[in-house]
Amino acid sequence: MKRIQHxxxxxxxxxxxxxxxxxxxxxxxSGPDGAETSNLDRPVKTTMVxxxxxxxxxxxxxxxxxxxxTLDPHKAEGVPSSNVHRDLYEGLxxxxxxxxxxxxxxxxxxxxxxxxxxxxxxxxxxxWSDGTxxxxxxxxxxxxxxxxxxxxxxxxxxxxxxxxxEEIIAGTKxxxxxxxxxxxxxxxxxxxxxxxxxxxGLLNHASTYPMPVGFAADGDENMFRAGKLISNGAxxxxxxxxxxxxxxxxxxxxxxxxxxxxxxxxxxPIEDQSTELKRYxxxxxxMTYDMPFEQFKWVKENLYDxxxxxxxxxxxxxxxxxxxxxxxxxxxxxRALSLxxxxxILTEKVLGTGHIPFYSWVPEGVLNYSNxxxxxxxxxxxxxxxxxxxxFEQAGYSKEEPLEIEIRYNTSENHKKxxxxxxxxxxxxxxxxxxxxNEEWKVFLxxxxxKQVTQVFRAGWIGDYADPFSFLExxxxxxxxxxxxxxxxxxxxxxxxxxAEGNPDxxxxxMEQAEAEFLKDYAVMPIYSYIQxxxxxxxVGGYQSNILDHILSKNLYIIKH
Amino acid sequence: xxxYSFKRFLAALPTLLVLMTLAFFMMRAAPGGPFDQEKTLPPxxxxxxxxxxxxxxxxxxxxxxxxxxxxxGDFGPSFQYKDFSVNELIATGFPVSFRLxxxxxxxxxxxxxxxxxxxxxxxxxxxxxxxxxxxMTGISVPNFVxxxxxxxxxxxxxxxxxxxxxxxxxxxxxxxxIISLALPQIAYISRLTRASMIEVLRSNPIxxxxxxxxxxxxxxxxxxxxxxxxxxxxxxxxxxxxIITGSVVVEQIFGIPGLGRYFVQGALNRxxxxxxxxxxxxxALIILFNFLxxxxxxxxxxxxxx
Numbered sequence: 001m002k003r004i005q006h007x008x009x010x011x012x013x014x015x016x017x018x019x020x021x022x023x024x025x026x027x028x029x030s031g032p033d034g035a036e037t038s039n040l041d042r043p044v045k046t047t048m049v050x051x052x053x054x055x056x057x058x059x060x061x062x063x064x065x066x067x068x069x070t071l072d073p074h075k076a077e078g079v080p081s082s083n084v085h086r087d088l089y090e091g092l093x094x095x096x097x098x099x100x101x102x103x104x105x106x107x108x109x110x111x112x113x114x115x116x117x118x119x120x121x122x123x124x125x126x127x128w129s130d131g132t133x134x135x136x137x138x139x140x141x142x143x144x145x146x147x148x149x150x151x152x153x154x155x156x157x158x159x160x161x162x163x164x165x166e167e168i169i170a171g172t173k174x175x176x177x178x179x180x181x182x183x184x185x186x187x188x189x190x191x192x193x194x195x196x197x198x199x200x201g202l203l204n205h206a207s208t209y210p211m212p213v214g215f216a217a218d219g220d221e222n223m224f225r226a227g228k229l230i231s232n233g234a235x236x237x238x239x240x241x242x243x244x245x246x247x248x249x250x251x252x253x254x255x256x257x258x259x260x261x262x263x264x265x266x267x268x269p270i271e272d273q274s275t276e277l278k279r280y281x282x283x284x285x286x287m288t289y290d291m292p293f294e295q296f297k298w299v300k301e302n303l304y305d306x307x308x309x310x311x312x313x314x315x316x317x318x319x320x321x322x323x324x325x326x327x328x329x330x331x332x333x334x335r336a337l338s339l340x341x342x343x344x345i346l347t348e349k350v351l352g353t354g355h356i357p358f359y360s361w362v363p364e365g366v367l368n369y370s371n372x373x374x375x376x377x378x379x380x381x382x383x384x385x386x387x388x389x390x391x392f393e394q395a396g397y398s399k400e401e402p403l404e405i406e407i408r409y410n411t412s413e414n415h416k417k418x419x420x421x422x423x424x425x426x427x428x429x430x431x432x433x434x435x436x437x438n439e440e441w442k443v444f445l446x447x448x449x450x451k452q453v454t455q456v457f458r459a460g461w462i463g464d465y466a467d468p469f470s471f472l473e474x475x476x477x478x479x480x481x482x483x484x485x486x487x488x489x490x491x492x493x494x495x496x497x498x499x500a501e502g503n504p505d506x507x508x509x510x511m512e513q514a515e516a517e518f519l520k521d522y523a524v525m526p527i528y529s530y531i532q533x534x535x536x537x538x539x540v541g542g543y544q545s546n547i548l549d550h551i552l553s554k555n556l557y558i559i560k561h
Numbered sequence: 562x563x564x565y566s567f568k569r570f571l572a573a574l575p576t577l578l579v580l581m582t583l584a585f586f587m588m589r590a591a592p593g594g595p596f597d598q599e600k601t602l603p604p605x606x607x608x609x610x611x612x613x614x615x616x617x618x619x620x621x622x623x624x625x626x627x628x629x630x631x632x633x634g635d636f637g638p639s640f641q642y643k644d645f646s647v648n649e650l651i652a653t654g655f656p657v658s659f660r661l662x663x664x665x666x667x668x669x670x671x672x673x674x675x676x677x678x679x680x681x682x683x684x685x686x687x688x689x690x691x692x693x694x695x696x697m698t699g700i701s702v703p704n705f706v707x708x709x710x711x712x713x714x715x716x717x718x719x720x721x722x723x724x725x726x727x728x729x730x731x732x733x734x735x736x737x738x739i740i741s742l743a744l745p746q747i748a749y750i751s752r753l754t755r756a757s758m759i760e761v762l763r764s765n766p767i768x769x770x771x772x773x774x775x776x777x778x779x780x781x782x783x784x785x786x787x788x789x790x791x792x793x794x795x796x797x798x799x800x801x802x803x804i805i806t807g808s809v810v811v812e813q814i815f816g817i818p819g820l821g822r823y824f825v826q827g828a829l830n831r832x833x834x835x836x837x838x839x840x841x842x843x844x845a846l847i848i849l850f851n852f853l854x855x856x857x858x859x860x861x862x863x864x865x866x867x
Contacts, residue, residue, distance in 0.1 A: 067826065070643040077598065149605040152613065154596075157603060171605040224644045242642055242650060243826075244727045244818035268726065270816050271826075274709070275725055279816070282716045282724035442593025442831055449601065461599075480601030 039304040040297060044354055048308045048536060048543045052559035055539065058263040060553055063276045063289040067243050067269035071224035072216065073206040074146040077154045079462070079549075080289070082206055084267055087248055087553045088231040089209040092120050092139060092188075093200050097555045099466065099546030101200045105134060105210060105232065106188070115195030115502040122186040127253035128212060129236035136188040138210040138232075140180045143190075145216075146207045148175045155207040157480075158464060161196040161499075195502035198467035204550075205464060234260045234554035243269055248553075261542075261557035277535070286540050286558070287551075291533040293414050296353045299535060306535045309354050310545030311365040313463040314530030315471065316355070318407075318422070319484040322523055323451045326403060333395035333403070334522035337456075339376055339388035340429040341422055347528050350421045351414065355528040361475075361515050362468040363529040365547045369468050369508060372516035385429050392430045399431030408437045409458035410444040418527070419458065448483045459483065462530070466547055468511045469498060475518055486523040566852075573848045577841065581631075584840040585624055588833050595640035595831040614640060627837065636838035641830045647838035650823055655842070657727060658812070658819035662804045664739045669746030669800065674793060676747070677754025678781070681789075684759060692751060699748025704807050708741040708814045725816040738815045742807050746800055750793055758789040787861055794858055798851040805843055 068081035073089055076082065094104030103109075106120035126134035147156050147168045159165045163179025179191035192199065202208065212230055216223040223229065229237045234256070235248035246267040250260060268285065270276040273292040277299070280288050291299060299307050320327040320334050327334055343357030356364055360371035376384050397403045407423060409415040419436050426432035434456075439447065447454045461481070463470040473479060476495050477487040494514040501507040532549045539561035543551070596602065596610050611617040615626060630637055636647035680692040715737065716724035728734045761767060762785055770784045771777075809821035820839050827835035859865045 067642075069641055072643065075643060149603070149609050152606055152610040154598065154600070154602060154606070156606060157600075169603050169605060222644070241727075241818055242645065242653065243822050244816070268816065270725070272813065275712075275814060275816060278709070278712050278717055279724040279726070282712075282720060284724055284726065441829065442591070442597055445597055445599060446592040449597075459599075480603075481599055 039301045042304065044300060044307065044309040044533075045304075046308065046310050047545065050536075050538055050541045050543065050559060052539075052541060054261060054541075055558040055560045058261050058558050060262050060265045060540070060556060060558065061284065061286045062265060062267050062553070063270050063280065063285045063287065064246075064267040065269070065289040066271040068246070071229060071237065071240070073209040074142070074151055074153045074155075074211075076206050080267075080269070083289075083551070084246060084248070085206045085209065086233070086550060087235045087265060088229075088233045088237060089206070090126075090233045091205065091208050091210075092122075092203040095204055095546070095548075095550050095552070097542070097544040097546070097552075099548055099550065101204065104204065105139065109200075115197070116192050118190045118192070118199065119183075120188045120190070122188060123255055124186055125255045126232060127255065128230045128232050129251045129253060130230050131253050132212070133185075134210060134232045135185045136182045137185070137213050139188050139208075140178075140182050141213045141215075142210040143180045143208060144175045144178050145211060147178060153207060155205070155464075158202065158205060158207055161192050161194065161199060161202070163191040163193055194499045195507075196499070197504060197507060198465050198469060201465045201467065234552070235262075235265060238264075245269075256554075260554040262553050265553045280535055280537075285537075287536040287543070288534055291535060293351060293353050293533075296351075296533065299533075303535055306537060307533070308536060308543075308545060309531050309533045310549070311356070311363075311547060312530040312532035312549050313363050313365065313466060313470075313547045314460060315358065315361065315363045316418075316458075316460045316527045316530065318525040318527060319448075319457050319459050320523060320525070321451050321454050321457070321484060322487075323485040324455070326405065327455070330395055331522060332391040333397070334525075336388045336391035336395060336430065337426060337432070338522055338525040339384045339391070340432075341425050341525065341527070342381055342384075343527055344381075345425075346418060346421055350417050351528075353531070353533065355531050358526045358529040359519075361518055361524070361526060362471045362511075363463065365529075366466055366468055368504075370512065372512050372519055374519050388429055397430070397432075402431045402433050404433045404435070405455045406435045406437050406453075407456045407458070408439055408444060408447065408454050410441045411438055415458050451483070451485055454483075457483065459524075460530075463548070468515070472498070472511060472514050472518070475523065484523040486518070486521070488517070488521060491517050566856075569852050569855075573845075573852070576848060577844055580844045581628075581837070581841055582624075584837055585627065585833075586620075588828075588831070588836055589620060591831065593831055595833060597831070614638070631841065636841075637834040639827075639832055639835045641827060641832035641835060647834045650835060651820065651838055651842055654818060654820040654823050657730065657817060658805075658808055658821060660730065661735065661738055661742060661808055661811070661817070661819060662801070664735065665742035665746065665804050665807075666797070666800060668739060668743040669750055670793070670797070672743070672747045673750025674754045674790065677751035677793075678758055678786070678789070680751065680755040681758035681762065682781070689755075693755070696748040696751045699744050700752075702745075704741050704745065704810045705814065707744055708737070708811055711737050711741060712814075725814070727817050734815075734817075738811050738817055741811050741814075742804055745807070746803065750796065750800070753793050753796055754789060757792045758785065761785050761789045764788075791858065791862055794854060794861060798847070798854045801850045802847050805847070 064083055065080040068084055070076055073085045076085060090104045092104060092106040093101050096102045105123060105126055107123040109118055109120045111118055122136050122139065128134055143159065145151050146153050147159050147165045149169055149171050156169050164173050164177045167173035168175055168178055181189045183189055210232060215230065226237045226239050231237065234251055234254045236251040238249045239247040247264065249264050254260065270279065273290050276288050277292060277295060279285050322328055347355045347357045359374050359377040362369065362371055407419050409419045416438065423434035423436060426434050448457050461471065461474060473495060474481050475486045476482065477492050491514060494510060494517060498507055498510045498514060501510055536543050539559040540556055541559045542556045596607065615623055636651065638646050639650055642650060676692050680689040683689050712724050715722045722737055723734050726734055767780060767785055770780045808819060809825055812819040812821040813825055823835055824839045827839065
């Protein structure tokens with residue numbers, strides 16, 4: 001019965017896809033008649049410029065996705081909690097609205113010629129929200145607390161470039177041996193294992209945030225609450241009602257307080273995107289966290305001026321389990337399946353949300369980097385499909401002896417839509433019989449990691465810092481997210497070379513080489529590069545999107561309305 | 562009466578224990594753990610986390626520990642909301658859910674019985690048919706369809722009420738969730754009342770009352786209503802359970818910080834302690850409520866004595 005259902009769904013989609021394929025004008029359906037063109041025909045905005053006189057009440061209400069798990073920056077994970085942490089805390093460096101790195105908790109720094117030693121001058125006017133000064137010791141304590149395995153930080157590994165960090169995480173060296181040395185109250189020296197050009201960007205990550213020495217030492221879990229939490233950012237915590245709202249107010253001691261317009265921010269945890277959209281429309285939110293894809297057209301048409309879509313440092317892909325047949329040692333098959341998927345149809349017709357069809361691994365929009373592109377990125381659809389069939393037959397399959405596989409994805413309407421469409425494309429081009437298996441998130445992850453039942457799986461990744469390495473490192477043979485089980489000594493070696501390379505040009509070349517090496521093995525099938533759709537009220541001034549989607553409340557202001 | 566209460570209390574304990582045991586082991590049987598994520602954790606960090614939350618112990622030992630802590634009234638720390646204990650979360654979430662639930666039950670009881678009585682008195686007239694059609698619709702349209710429709714019309718288009726959020730329990734914020742929760746129950750209770758009222762109205766005592774020449778008002782309120790409400794009272798137990806289940810959905814849709822929302826998020830995140838806490842707490846509550854309903858039943862029906 002389930003199978004019949006699947007077949008039916010597949011055929012319906014197929015019909016739908018072919019029907020849509022020839023009809024370029026379906027966007028006009030809801031547009032007005034006459035000369036005036038519909039908003040649907042206009043390109044979506046990727047930047048937003050709202051300016052005007054300031055409102056007397058500077059109160060910002062942000063939708064913030066699912067409820068954050070903790071206010072402890074060293075234990076936090078997930079985008080919603082980083083949004084709050086970026087308002088509460090400040091690392092050694094800070095991001096300008098466009099995403100470029102500017103001085104934050106440190107007013108300046110010097111980098112040694114070999115790129116291994118960073119000496120930070122800590123800002124003397126930096127203060128905690130209780131008025132006490134922020135010192136180099138606080139920053140060192142923050143880093144040590146983060147890598148201390150007793151803290152249980154899920155992000156400790158991001159600090160691996162710092163000397164001894166990996167050994168401390170593994171429990172073989174004491175926490176004090178971390179390469180973060182306090183020279184005096186306002187000077188901090190950080191020693192790295194290798195030149196790490198993205199290191200300054202890393203110092204903006206929650207896991208590096210400072211903490212008053214001794215604050216929330218182990219077992220003290222009640223410190224991250226209103227009244228107790230002390231932060232050094234532009235805002236301080238006033239109230240947190242789990243699953244209802246989280247309020248922060250202006251931190252009067254913040255060193256750059258005079259340039260912060262916002263007095264109060266309220267973050268609303270709203271997991272359900274449709275609910276968020278309704279609350280936005282009812283005027284309860286000034287900006288959303290996300291947007292339901294299925295309402296994309298409606299929003300574009302009706303809220304065009306408030307709607308912004310910006311590239312986002314993330315990639316959506318399908319992985320093949322390389323440890324088991326049929327994909328083990330079967331490059332032809334993996335490549336054939338990848339070729340048979342038309343990314344343009346997926347992004348334009350199935351999603352229709354402006355995602356960028358993609359064949360490479362490092363998402364678009366990373367500065368000073370040009371992607372390695374496999375040949376199919378420039379082939380026509382017919383060429384790709386012809387080659388797919390050829391490779392499919394070389395792999396020992398045909399329409400008469402079809403491949404039977406399972407596609408696993410975690411519960412979500414969008415993942416389902418994509419899985420159905422991919423199964424339909426595989427079936428149409430190659431005669432593959434694909435069964436869709438929908439799993440709840442934790443079950444899905446467990447199966448993916450165990451590599452026993454999982455064959456083809458859906459995956460996605462959002463970069464933690466704006467450097468190609470944040471994607472390249474994922475497929476190191478020992479990396480925690482290498483769920484395809486990719487193991488290529490040449491690739492691992494390239495990654496080590498990248499870590500040791502100090503010359504930016506050479507490093508970039510090595511990264512491009514590594515990306516090409518990885519892509520030629522077809523361990524994964526990239527599908528699209530992310531975008532972040534959002535709706536922002538016209539009375540929110542100063543909004544500027546950036547590739548990491550880090551929107552700091554202190555850079556915004558409320559326009560008179 | 563006291564003896565009966567005591568007996569019921571004793572009988573409730575094994576029920577709770579079974580419920581808890583089932584929930585405990587079912588939760589653990591689900592694949593994936595509270596700290597599983599896309600990126601595998603370094604082994605040392607994972608070991609520390611497991612140790613801290615006693616996940617490294619044999620399951621049976623964890624179970625024993627949980628029972629022991631529970632006996633002391635300690636639900637343990639939440640795995641997901643690391644800054645809070647489950648006791649704290651229940652203490653903040655329950656008053657919210659309680660207010661929603663009780664208001665919804667009262668609303669359902671008042672409206673349901675009134676509508677049901679009205680329909681019974683005007684049996685087979687237009688009033689009867691329209692009430693019953695509305696009730697049928699109310700029963701068949703689930704919360705998760707009704708709530709978004711209400712939000713769309715009353716909050717988004719008309720802007721009369723907020724689209725969601727709790728806002729510290731402001732009256733305006735409670736209206737839509739309470740209505741969404743109460744509607745299916747109003748429908749159910751009005752059908753129950755109607756059926757039982759029709760039966761009672763045809764019974765001998767009522768015929769006698771009418772024969773005595775009592776005014777219709779007195780016949781209905783003094784003689785018919787009490788026996789007619791008996792099935793409704795006994796339905797209040799299951800209704801509580803239904804409201805609790807409904808609140809899981811409604812709280813999610815309206816973004817209300819109640820227990821139901823913790824339950825859903827807790828289950829998805831494998832927050833063992835939080836889910837157990839909510840299950841045990843709600844289990845005890847439903848048992849208690851069923852007991853209260855039985856007591857009220859005895860007060861209304863002279864034939865029942867404990």
